[in-house]
Amino acid sequence: MITRKTFLTANLAGLTAAVAGLAAPGILRAQTAVTLDVLFANPSFARFFTPIAEAFSRANPGIRIVFRQPAPNYDEQHQALLRGALTNQLPDVTFPGFNRLPELARTLAPRNQILDLAPLIAAEGAAWKDANFSPRMLALGQVGGTQFGMPFNASSPIAYYNPELVRRGGGDPDAFPNSWDGVVALGARIKAAVPTAMGVSYYINSFDSDWLWQALIQQGGGRMLGADGAVAFGGPAGQAAMVLARRFVAEGGMGLIGDEQNRQQFGTGGTGIIFDSPARLGVITGLVGGRFPLRTAPFPITDATNGGVPTGGNAAVILTRDAAKREAAWKYVKYSGGPEAQKVAVEMTGYLPTNLLAEGPDFLGPWYAANPNARSAAMQANRSLPWEDYGANGPRIHRSQQEVLTAVMRGDLAPPAGLARMVQETTAMMRG
Amino acid sequence: MNRAKALAGAAFAAPAFALMLALLIGPLLVLLVLSVTDYRLGALAVRFVGLGHYAALFEDAVFRRALQNTFLYVAFVLPGAVFGGLGIALLVHARTRTRSFYEIVYFLPVTSTLVAMATVWQFMLHPSLGPVSAAFAALGFAGIDLLNDPRLALGTIALIGLWQQIGFNMVLFLAGLSAIPRDLYEAAALDGAGGGADRFLRVTWPLLGPTTMFVTITSTIAAFKVFDTVAVLTKGGPLGSTETLLYVLYLEGFQYFRTGYAAAMTIVLLAFLIILSIIQARVIDRRVHYA
Amino acid sequence: MRRRGLLSALLSHAVLLAGAVLMAAPFLWMLLTSIRPPEEVFGAVFNLVPTRFAGIENYGAALSQSNLPRAMLNGAIVCLGILAVQLLFAIPAAYALAKLRFRGREWLFGLVLFGLCVPIQVPALPLYLGLAQAGLLDSFFALMAPFALTVFGMFLFRQFFRSYPDEVLDAARLDGMGEFEIVWRLATPAALPAIAAFSIFSIVAHWNDLYWPLIVVTSSGRSVPPLAMLAFRDTETGGNYGALMAAAALTTAPLIIGFFAARRAFLRGITMTGPR
Numbered sequence: 001m002i003t004r005k006t007f008l009t010a011n012l013a014g015l016t017a018a019v020a021g022l023a024a025p026g027i028l029r030a031q032t033a034v035t036l037d038v039l040f041a042n043p044s045f046a047r048f049f050t051p052i053a054e055a056f057s058r059a060n061p062g063i064r065i066v067f068r069q070p071a072p073n074y075d076e077q078h079q080a081l082l083r084g085a086l087t088n089q090l091p092d093v094t095f096p097g098f099n100r101l102p103e104l105a106r107t108l109a110p111r112n113q114i115l116d117l118a119p120l121i122a123a124e125g126a127a128w129k130d131a132n133f134s135p136r137m138l139a140l141g142q143v144g145g146t147q148f149g150m151p152f153n154a155s156s157p158i159a160y161y162n163p164e165l166v167r168r169g170g171g172d173p174d175a176f177p178n179s180w181d182g183v184v185a186l187g188a189r190i191k192a193a194v195p196t197a198m199g200v201s202y203y204i205n206s207f208d209s210d211w212l213w214q215a216l217i218q219q220g221g222g223r224m225l226g227a228d229g230a231v232a233f234g235g236p237a238g239q240a241a242m243v244l245a246r247r248f249v250a251e252g253g254m255g256l257i258g259d260e261q262n263r264q265q266f267g268t269g270g271t272g273i274i275f276d277s278p279a280r281l282g283v284i285t286g287l288v289g290g291r292f293p294l295r296t297a298p299f300p301i302t303d304a305t306n307g308g309v310p311t312g313g314n315a316a317v318i319l320t321r322d323a324a325k326r327e328a329a330w331k332y333v334k335y336s337g338g339p340e341a342q343k344v345a346v347e348m349t350g351y352l353p354t355n356l357l358a359e360g361p362d363f364l365g366p367w368y369a370a371n372p373n374a375r376s377a378a379m380q381a382n383r384s385l386p387w388e389d390y391g392a393n394g395p396r397i398h399r400s401q402q403e404v405l406t407a408v409m410r411g412d413l414a415p416p417a418g419l420a421r422m423v424q425e426t427t428a429m430m431r432g
Numbered sequence: 433m434n435r436a437k438a439l440a441g442a443a444f445a446a447p448a449f450a451l452m453l454a455l456l457i458g459p460l461l462v463l464l465v466l467s468v469t470d471y472r473l474g475a476l477a478v479r480f481v482g483l484g485h486y487a488a489l490f491e492d493a494v495f496r497r498a499l500q501n502t503f504l505y506v507a508f509v510l511p512g513a514v515f516g517g518l519g520i521a522l523l524v525h526a527r528t529r530t531r532s533f534y535e536i537v538y539f540l541p542v543t544s545t546l547v548a549m550a551t552v553w554q555f556m557l558h559p560s561l562g563p564v565s566a567a568f569a570a571l572g573f574a575g576i577d578l579l580n581d582p583r584l585a586l587g588t589i590a591l592i593g594l595w596q597q598i599g600f601n602m603v604l605f606l607a608g609l610s611a612i613p614r615d616l617y618e619a620a621a622l623d624g625a626g627g628g629a630d631r632f633l634r635v636t637w638p639l640l641g642p643t644t645m646f647v648t649i650t651s652t653i654a655a656f657k658v659f660d661t662v663a664v665l666t667k668g669g670p671l672g673s674t675e676t677l678l679y680v681l682y683l684e685g686f687q688y689f690r691t692g693y694a695a696a697m698t699i700v701l702l703a704f705l706i707i708l709s710i711i712q713a714r715v716i717d718r719r720v721h722y723a
Numbered sequence: 724m725r726r727r728g729l730l731s732a733l734l735s736h737a738v739l740l741a742g743a744v745l746m747a748a749p750f751l752w753m754l755l756t757s758i759r760p761p762e763e764v765f766g767a768v769f770n771l772v773p774t775r776f777a778g779i780e781n782y783g784a785a786l787s788q789s790n791l792p793r794a795m796l797n798g799a800i801v802c803l804g805i806l807a808v809q810l811l812f813a814i815p816a817a818y819a820l821a822k823l824r825f826r827g828r829e830w831l832f833g834l835v836l837f838g839l840c841v842p843i844q845v846p847a848l849p850l851y852l853g854l855a856q857a858g859l860l861d862s863f864f865a866l867m868a869p870f871a872l873t874v875f876g877m878f879l880f881r882q883f884f885r886s887y888p889d890e891v892l893d894a895a896r897l898d899g900m901g902e903f904e905i906v907w908r909l910a911t912p913a914a915l916p917a918i919a920a921f922s923i924f925s926i927v928a929h930w931n932d933l934y935w936p937l938i939v940v941t942s943s944g945r946s947v948p949p950l951a952m953l954a955f956r957d958t959e960t961g962g963n964y965g966a967l968m969a970a971a972a973l974t975t976a977p978l979i980i981g982f983f984a985a986r987r988a989f990l991r992g993i994t995m996t997g998p999r
Binding site: 434436437440442454455456458473534536538543548553556653695698 | 828931948
């Protein structure tokens with residue numbers, strides 16, 4: 001018999017079930033609530049960005065990472081971001097190159113389009129910060145004292161060489177030259193021994209950023225910009241670097257070809273020595289295949305006191321203004337800077353880990369032991385200098401500098417004249 | 433009846449006209465306005481600069497170089513595209529059984545996606561690892577780098593452009609040749625026309641007039657628009673020797689955001705295109721009539 | 724006489740074949756490399772036949788590691804979408820230009836002729852700014868909208884309609900057909916050859932377009948074949964040319980296959996762009 005009580009209870013049960021049924025997708029939706037739109041540069045970096053994102057999503061089921069079409073290089077990423085800022089198309093998280101981070105922050109901060117990470121780091125506690133990051137590393141992500149970026153990949157240039165060609169050039173594969181004169185001389189001897197090969201190739205004529213050119217100046221004790229922000233590479237360090245650039249071609253047996261072509265030629269045993277980012281260790285090792293036992297060496301630094309190398313790489317920055325997305329983005333950025341993610345990145349590439357814990361025995365210790373080539377970058381960590389930026393016209397300045405360098409290396413322009421022209425053009429473009 | 437037809441006509445044409453306003457005339461007007469301001473993408477204030485940009489353009493070494501490169505490119509490609517296309521068409525037209533085969537092979541580059549084929553060319557032209565340099569070396573010309581040598585790069589881009597264009601022109605000329613009535617040749621023979629060259633000059637060439645004009649104009653415009661090969665293969669290098677008008681326009685407008693300046697550059701490009709089309713139409717028209 | 728004929732035929736073939744080799748060389752090289760294992764990619768000039776068939780791995784890598792499948796789907800959507808809109812706007816306008824007298828007809832035709840000289844790269848900047856203002860960048864709309872107008876189509880169809888017999892139209896009008904019906908029920912089916920030819924022309928042009936997508940597309944979800952090809956090339960960094968050439972083959976395959984299948988229509992399409 002249906003009493004009032006059973007009638008009410010039944011209806012109540014049904015109603016609860018209905019409400020629960022309506023709420024259930026809502027609950028599910030709350031769980032898969034956040035999608036982060038992420039942009040990075042260098043499409044080949046997908047090989048570590050993707051596994052890191054997948055591991056992160058497994059550990060954080062409510063957050064999905066979707067990657068945009070990767071930018072070909074840091075400069076084009078920078079242009080895409082500036083364009084995106086003006087057309088309301090910024091990604092939620094992006095990884096600008098260290099040399100473009102200051103300009104990006106300067107453009108976005110006034111519009112409140114980039115997040116200051118300092119409060120978020122402070123909220124994690126000082127112990128967390130000290131255990132994971134060195135002050136030097138964190139400084140790479142700071143612009144004018146504000147922590148806009150969390151360093152993700154860091155590197156300084158290294159030498160890659162072919163021990164067989166070095167031996168044929170009369171050099172000792174275990175004692176790579178630590179002076180540029182030595183490098184050029186070795187290149188000349190390799191070219192003499194194997195006329196079809198390139199002795200040494202320092203491809204600033206086609207490299208996708210000015211990183212290697214800055215390296216040449218900074219290692220001689222020079223800087224690109226002075227404390228007053230004016231062009232400062234016109235001095236002796238700049239002169240020496242320009243002369244050296246020409247010497248690679250005139251004496252070191254270098255030919256002027258594209259950057260990818262250079263790596264391919266090195267990989268097939270056609271070049272004795274190249275200089276590149278340790279981030280490309282994985283790619284270059286793959287190109288070499290088993291053709292020869294690839295080896296690396298630290299970057300020769302001429303000025304022992306003031307000389308250094310620019311720190312390449314990128315930092316994670318958060319651009320979204322949505323509170324929920326910011327929370328998710330911080331989790332992702334924190335994870336990317338954490339030991340597990342750094343282990344993945346370093347093993348895939350050869351980058352320096354930005355996380356202190358990552359170097360420990362639980363993470364990269366054994367890997368470094370098994371991969372001595374990766375150690376060259378780590379060995380010069382204490383020589384890291386900032387990768388200097390030229391402000392708004394950075395990419396244009398790089399194009400014009402590269403033209404001057406190509407002309408000097410071809411011999412069309414004498415080094416002093418080339419340097420003067422570069423100083424003049426850079427100064428002019430920095431103004432407008 | 434005519435009223436109804438006129439109304440219908442206007443109604444049918446109106447949507448297309450609206451599109452023309454939105455997609456052609458409107459943008460051109462905006463360009464004209466932008467070109468006399470100093471607008472940069474995202475700027476909050478805009479100032480009138482008169483013809484300042486146009487003056488700056490002709491002082492700008494990069495623009496002048498791009499102009500020169502583009503003209504060189506067109507000068508290189510155009511004769512090859514037009515006369516090459518004509519020559520191939522004449523040869524193919526005479527074939528009967530192998531005609532389809534040749535039509536297909538010569539037209540393949542036209543349908544292919546240039547970005548993909550440019551990537552193939554990039555591999556083929558690799559200075560040490562590609563077959564082209566290997567072939568050169570075997571012939572005794574070692575050390576030729578077609579894409580990295582500033583003296584050769586533009587020519588190489590032009591050759592690839594020619595490779596892509598020639599089949600298109602061949603097909604146009606084939607159609608033109610097919611349209612020439614046979615009896616004209618017989619009449620010419622009766623008039624005492626001798627061998628092939630004579631028939632060509634007396635009958636073929638004059639009657640191909642409209643086709644030649646069309647081919648020349650489209651080839652010129654296509655050559656002016658060169659972009660894909662530069663973007664894929666050289667990015668304007670080496671030493672800016674392959675920076676063409678469109679590529680510099682792309683950099684200025686979409687990479688450096690100097691919108692006002694880029695607008696002025698676009699107007700100049702358009703002016704060149706229109707002038708060239710008019711000149712060619714006039715010149716060839718006159719020659720066709722007198723021939 | 725016959726010997727001269729043979730000699731000239733031989734010379735003809737020699738020249739044509741030499742040219743054909745140059746035309747086809749990149750395609751052959753692309754296909755050959757796409758089935759080659761990575762260790763044999765370089766230095767392959769002298770060993771034309773690969774020792775190991777690596778086609779499956781290369782094409783597999785091209786399909787799985789690149790954005791090509793998605794990009795090709797997008798390409799199809801964009802091309803067909805553009806074509807549909809183009810036909811919708813151009814056919815009635817062309818009919819009106821050819822067959823109906825209305826005020827401003829000559830002006831409109833003049834605009835069409837003018838538009839023929841204006842490539843998409845000219846209005847690109849203002850169109851980009853406009854789309855940015857409207858927040859419509861990186862969308863199918865942005866990819867398709869600028870091409871809705873086809874002055875070329877209007878020109879082509881007008882030429883065709885001009886030669887369409889007026890008597891048929893007059894008879895239809897006497898039968899009571901309105902102009903709208905005439906356009907879509909009578910004129911359009913008759914113009915099918917021109918429409919087919921134009922369609923091929925339009926699809927080829929927009930499948931292969933790099934400039935406009937390069938500017939408006941930022942996300943991977945809206946990529947189109949030329950962009951995916953470029954992205955994959957940047958990813959490959961020379962590590963796997965076999966896969967890169969496989970990707971190139973896949974990118975250009977749909978059109979080439981279409982060309983083989985509908986060769987007559989392709990060639991007629993191009994021919995119809997020519998003068999009459």
